[in-house]
Amino acid sequence: MSLRAILGGSSRVRKSKGSGSAKRSSPASSRLSAPTRRKSSTARAKQPAGGEDAEDFFDDKLDDVGLVTALAINLNLRDTAQAIYYIRAHMFSPMPQEAAGMNSTRIAEVLNYRKRLPPIVTVSHIQTLLSSPSAVEREIAELARSGFLRRTVVAKRGDIGETLILAADFEQMVRVSPSLAENTKDAFVAYMKGNTGMQTVGGESLSKIQTSQLIQAGFLTAHHTGITSYASMSSTMNLYSRPEDKGTLTSLETVSRQPAGSLGTVGGEGAVHNAGGSGGRTRSTSAAASAAHSSGAATELKLAVPGNGTFLTLLSAALEHLVWLLGRSRFREVPESVLRDRWVGGVVGGEARHAGKHSRGEFAGVLPGQTRKWRQFYGLSFDWVLREAVGSGLVEVFETGSVGRGVRVC
Known part of the structure; x- marks a missing residue:
């Protein structure tokens, strides 16, 4: 038999090759397509439905390469006094210059609310800015003994109940208080200067009338040391x-x-x-x-600071809202950038999608005045609230190594 006869029947060879190829490619294609279909259906099942909850695309826990010990952005912060001024200056976001979504009455209400808040900061907030909490505590004690700071404690409020105020600001509040008589102001200021590190006031140092005026003005509070239910x-x-x-x-x-x-x-x-x-x-x-x-x-x-209750009410509501935003995620942890967008009321990727409109001067998205940040919290800054939450032990910030810093509920 000739070689042509042996190699003949090219159609048979082509048929065998084609059928084998089809048999081999069919299972492979099914193996490649089936997991894709299963993954897409699973992703749709895990994705929350409706509203801003649909922005959570993290189906796995974030990588944790170590906790962030200090949250200071300004590297010039070196001591407690600088930290106090920094915290007070960055508590609120600036008022929007255009498209605020608030009328003049609401803007005036927000500004007056901010002005009425006392110039106090929490001790835990200062500790999150500086690297050594023990050094901060020693410095606060030294500044309180020297008369530079006044430390007040509200019982049963935990870390957020320990607040600091500059002695000069506290004296100014006493001097401008319309509820105090001049002799009461002089006697109270003299007592504070003579007892710099004291947090309590003896009953024999002030008269009953002066004590009553200070209690009504909010500079003193009665603390019962008996049984509390x-x-x-x-x-x-x-x-x-x-x-x-x-x-x-x-x-x-x-x-x-x-x-x-x-x-x-x-x-x-x-x-x-x-x-x-x-x-x-x-x-x-x-x-x-x-x-x-x-x-x-x-x-x-x-000792008490007038308006401290308003400050603690605002802070408590803001911390609870921040924890609730983290709880919307599956593992109660999200990248810091995502949490920031949720706090300001935006949607992840909204700035990129509306870049063209912003370049033309057009506004796209939700107006600031319609978000909870401005309706309920009067424009509280996200970084300020995050540091308060870390200092209170509610959340912790960690490095992911891939998507920046992450935040999770403790």
């Missing part, structure tokens, strides 16, 4: 309060005031009952507790 604490106070701030019969503050070896050092006879349990409580114990609570001996006067 834990059930009467609000949900916001429970969120930020420390264990030692919960004033029960077995709290450290109450037990430390009892005589050594007495029944009160272990909580007293009705400790279980007052803590919410079913333990018995005698009538004499109840009467004694009520008498101790109503007596003036268990009350002390503490």
Whole structure:
């Protein structure tokens, strides 16, 4: 048989090759296309539906290459005094110059609200700006003893309840207060200068009339050192309060005031009952507790700053909203840039999609006055709120190594 006859039938060879190729390519193509279809359907199932929730495209946890110890952007910050001025200057975002979405009445309301807030900062915020919290605490104690700072503490508010104010600003608030008489102002300022590191005011240093005026003006507050019911604490106070701030019969503050070896050092006879349990409580114990609570001996006067309650209310609401924004993600963590866009009320990628309109001077997107940042928080800066959340222990910032810094709920 000739070689042509052996190699003949090219159609048979082509047929065999074509059929084999088709048999090999068909499973391969199915293997390549099937996972693609499964992945797209899974991605659609995981993606939240509706509104701004659809911007969360992170189906896996972010890489963590280490926590960020200091959140300072300005590298010129070296001490506590500089940090205080920096925090106060960067608390609010500047008012939009155009397309604010607010009328003149609302703009005036926002500006007046900012002006009424006291010039105070939290201790935890300063610690997030500087690299050494222990060094910051020592410096604050030294500045308070020297009379440069005034430190006030609001009970059952945790870290956000410890605030600082410059002594010069505190004295200025006293001098311009319309609720105080001139002799009360002079006596109170003289007492503050003579007791620089004190957070309480003795009852014998001021007259009853002067003390009453200072309490009504908001410079002094009455702190009851007796029994405080834990059930009467609000949900916001429970969120930020420390264990030692919960004033029960077995709290450290109450037990430390009892005589050594007495029944009160272990909580007293009705400790279980007052803590919410079913333990018995005698009538004499109840009467004694009520008498101790109503007596003036268990009350002390503490320094306060007028408007501190408004400041803490705004701060608490902002921190809760920031944690809620993080909770919208699957793993309760997002890149810092995404969280920033959520805080200002924008959508991820909105600036890129509307770059053409912005270049022509046209506005695209939601007006600032229609976002929660301006409607509820009067333009609080995102960086300021983030540092407060880190200082309060609610969130932590970490490096991802790929998409910048990430933020997650602790």
